[in-house]
Amino acid sequence: MRAREPDGSGYVENAGARIYYEVFGSGPKTLLFLPTWSLVHSRVWKLQVPYFARHYRVIAFDGRGNGKSSRPSGAEAYSAQNFVDDALAVMDATVTARATVAGYSMGGLHLAMLAANHASRVAGAVFIGPVAPFGAKGRPERTAFSWSEPLPTSEGWAKHNKHYWKRAYDDWLAFFAGKVLTEPHSTKGIEDVIGWGNETNADVLIATYEAPESPGEPPSDLAQAAQYYARIACPVLVIHGSDDEVIAHSAGAGVAKATGGTLVTIAGGGHAPHLRHPVKVNILLRRFMDDVAATADRAARSWRTSQSTPRGLRAEHTHTLR
């Protein structure tokens, strides 16, 4: 059973797909959880949503290709720009002018595009294990294998291959889930990822890999990429595991450096810190939301100076001695 059911849900059409979203909680501040690679859907945030829904308005949606969203065919449907536009469509449909936005893995790339190209919609950006142009391209045991060419072997990262997906999806899925969650005692998280991966199929995932590059994507040239990310003006938090085997830690470090944001390294952590260390990630994200709120309040207050509107009590705490 879910720990928290949505307070509202709906569908919005965009670029040939039907996108399913859920809304939780209420309040002046919204936290938007972006979907990641279509391998999984919005349930990847299941350990965050119930907590944040008690403190903020929370929106999560299923990315095209999985969950309750549609699975359009053809590689063009899965361009990065489409994912970004899906997010904007969901924000519009839920009348969300501005939100703090969290992006995980591939969702981290989409978040960068959102924050750089649609700054007015993004109050703060949280990148978790983000895909980014920076850093090492992957471990040697991974980069040794082509994704698109047929391979003579199917051991290890050779499974991460278009042809192997077509013939042995389940086997690859089990392997890949074990690379997302590499830390000991992660069986439930691995099981969940496999379960979500079984809600889609090899054809969809191949389409995501073969999608054409979007003009708004960050450039792969490092110097230009740094300039791109430097355009992100809102507060930034990056959380990345030191032992991430899917996206190297240096990618997240590069995002933090280029944006001037804060990098929190989870030493000993793998690719999904929000699944494997949910309490810590929730605490970091909560603190970030409060800091973002303080920044926004200040901006709002100095604007309000000329208005002299009375303000109500902002917060009340009681600290009890002994």
Added chain:
Amino acid sequence: MRARLPDRDGYAQRDGLKIFYEVFGDGPQTILLLPPWAINHSRTWKAQVPYLSRHFRVVTYDPVGNGRSDRPQDPNQYTDWKRVADAIAVMDATGTQEAVIVGICTEAWVATLLAGEHPQRANGLVFFAPVSPYGESMPEREGFSFDEPRDSYEGWAKENRHYWLSNYKDFLEFFFSQAIDEPHSTKQIEDSVGWGLETDPKTLLATVDAPEYLGTLTAADPQVAELYRKIECPVLVIHGEHDRLVSPTRGEAVAQATGGELIVVKGGCHVLWGRQPVKVNLLLRDFAERIASMAPVKEQRWTTARSRRRRALYISSPIGLGHAQRDIAIARELRHLRPDLEIDWLAQDPVTRVLEAEGERIHPASRFLASESKHIESESAEHDLHAFQAVRRMDEILVNNFMVFHDIVRDEPYDLWIGDEAWELDYFLHENPEEKRAAYVWMTDFVGWIPMEDGGEREAFLTSDYNAEMIEHIARYPRLRDRSIFVGNPEDVVADRFGPDLPLIADWTREHFDFSGYVTGFDPAAFADRAALRAELGYKPDETVCIVTVGGSGVGGHLLRRVIESFPAAKRLVPNLRMIAVAGPRIDPASLPSADGLEVRAYVHELYRHLAACDIAVVQGGLSTTMELTANRRPFLYFPLRHHFEQNFHVRHRLERYGAGRCMDYATATPDDIAAAIASELKRPVGYRPVETDGAARAAKRIAELL
């Protein structure tokens, strides 16, 4: 001694009056701690300044009417708007464009006026128990005329101009007993009365006779709402729920009127910054950091639980060198039991020298510790150290040093904290129990503050108050200390009571402590071959070697000199006497007199080996040196410092149980007496009770169970 001295000080000018200010620290965000009403001055912030100045730039100044500022007698110099001008003058003189401004009581009103009139100078406001036209007055304070003389004055009737002129001190004592009415607040009350006595009642009357803007306003006046609405910056109001001077309804109303945050401290009195310094420090820091939107550290590291190495933070008291030696021995035993344990030391000079010589890792934040040894030295006179009062007056150093510890542990997880007589750690953990984040071991070699006879009733009351506070702490939070280790045996505990109506120290200690036995820091069996040891150290078999040493702090200089003076007479009585005077790390050997046959050496590493080799020693009354001599069965004379309760009572009790040494009275012992005592102790056969050698192992075993 102050825990932190200013980096700059000077005088601002307002209407030809001089206003004394101090500036501490550096950085883009300034915190301006406004002075209180002239009944006190900037030292009221003594528990805040050392901590906040490590993280911000801090400015304080003395109010016109007290401290080092001028004391005009004209009431017109003390109006609300003049006090606003004082603050602006200080900000201008210190080059402070804008600041988080903190105001107490009536001065919160001054801060309100300032922020409304000069919004660009205040980027945040903190009010403690703000006075305001809003909210209710305190009924107990009403109904007494300030101006009419009375036949007698009780309670708040003492707030009266005639009583101030005739019984000023009594008024101060009453006022502060109300202002700081939480239990165990003797030091804060004493400080405040003392600061009140630095001004005089006529000046204080001038401050209250000022034509008062605040006094002319009522809650209904629309300009009051307007004044609060003019405040643009964030506001934090902190108010004690049991404040006897200003009703918490005022704090609530001010928070409402400004849209600010309100923190009500349940159980809290008026002077929260003095009585709850740790919590206030954390609140102020958090607020100022949010104001400054101080970019959080750009890189942070959080280590998953299973990836963390086993780590302990060891806090070793720097008063004397004895703790260091035993702590190193315990650390060594701990590592046998838990080889993967990493130990960081939070320590200061002179302990750091011993640690460094042993290759131990000293936490870099140790450099922020305020010096306890310097303070102890500043408290001592000729062979005299009132240890209890010295620790009492070390209060701001203890707050500062707890905050240094807190800064470390809030960011770095440790499995274990070990405090060897780390008073600040034990006290403030029990006052702020939510700050405990690791297993915690407390170690000490004495229990119970004991009054000196010449301290009279006052001292007897104070020691029992401190003891009662400790007993209440442990009773309320029995699991805060995971281990309480007494370095010794049950019989080493004194026979006294903690105070009238309090338990017997020995009974209570048996109930609440483990006993490790004494921890010498070395195995005397290593010195079984004394002849070989003497040869190694350069002592000839026919020499009678007398070592004179007075411990790790600078207090012992007078004793050292007196014993050196006895050398000629002693040499006449003991012809082959060779006297070696050890100056210790904090006394300059060049400052000591010299004589033929007498050698003076500076710091001696492993002094215990020399003490094991000597024929007789002359020492102060500290525990570790006298017990080293006892363990090595050496004759010795010891001179407890006057007024030092620990040396005179706890140590002496223990030495008498071992049958060790000869207690001397510094006040009456002449150089000839000392010479005679040396000669006679050399002849007395040594029949000491053996000192156990497994103390470190036993202590380590109890500690290792927590890892």
